[in-house]
Amino acid sequence: MKKLLSVFILSFLLLTFLLSKSALAEGILSGSTIFSNSCAACHINGNNVIVANKTLKKEALIKYLKGYEENPLAIIINQVTNGKNAMPAFKSRLTAREITTVAAYVVEQAEKAWSPLE
Numbered sequence: 498m499k500k501l502l503s504v505f506i507l508s509f510l511l512l513t514f515l516l517s518k519s520a521l522a523e524g525i526l527s528g529s530t531i532f533s534n535s536c537a538a539c540h541i542n543g544n545n546v547i548v549a550n551k552t553l554k555k556e557a558l559i560k561y562l563k564g565y566e567e568n569p570l571a572i573i574i575n576q577v578t579n580g581k582n583a584m585p586a587f588k589s590r591l592t593a594r595e596i597t598t599v600a601a602y603v604v605e606q607a608e609k610a611w612s613p614l615e
């Protein structure tokens with residue numbers, strides 16, 4: 498009985514380990530997590546601590562990023578991938594999928610005016 502229980506516990510632990518490992522391997526991080534890890538230092542709450550007027554608010558994105566209104570996602574992906582002036586490029590730090598995910602998060606937040614309520 499004791500043996501059965503430990504086999505059961507062991508397989509449970511192994512399964513949990515395998516599942517979390519595959520989630521990590523797949524790189525399933527949410528846009529908000531990627532944003533907190535890679536962007537918030539300079540863009541906390543959609544602001545810009547380095548160039549104050551170049552925020553991630555919709556008005557600023559429309560004003561400073563050519564083509565934003567026509568194709569918001571592609572424009573943000575490009576900015577994050579290649580960087581611009583004092584903003585670093587992320588192509589060697591994030592995967593293409595992470596860049597797309599965080600770009601979608603930025604577009605979504607810009608639409609919601611970076612309201613702290615999810």
Ligand code: HEC
Nearest residue numbers: 535536539547548551552557558561573577581582583584
């Ligand atoms: C080291 C600071 C820094 C980090 C980290 C950073 N940025 Fe930036 N970001 C800037 C600066 C500076 C600008 C203004 C660039 C310019 O001169 O046009 C900017 C501009 C932008 C813009 C255009 C805003 C506008 O109004 O023109 C977007 C979109 C953007 N960043 C998204 C991101 C995302 C998404 C991340 C994370 C993956 C990120 N940034 C990480 C510094 C940073």
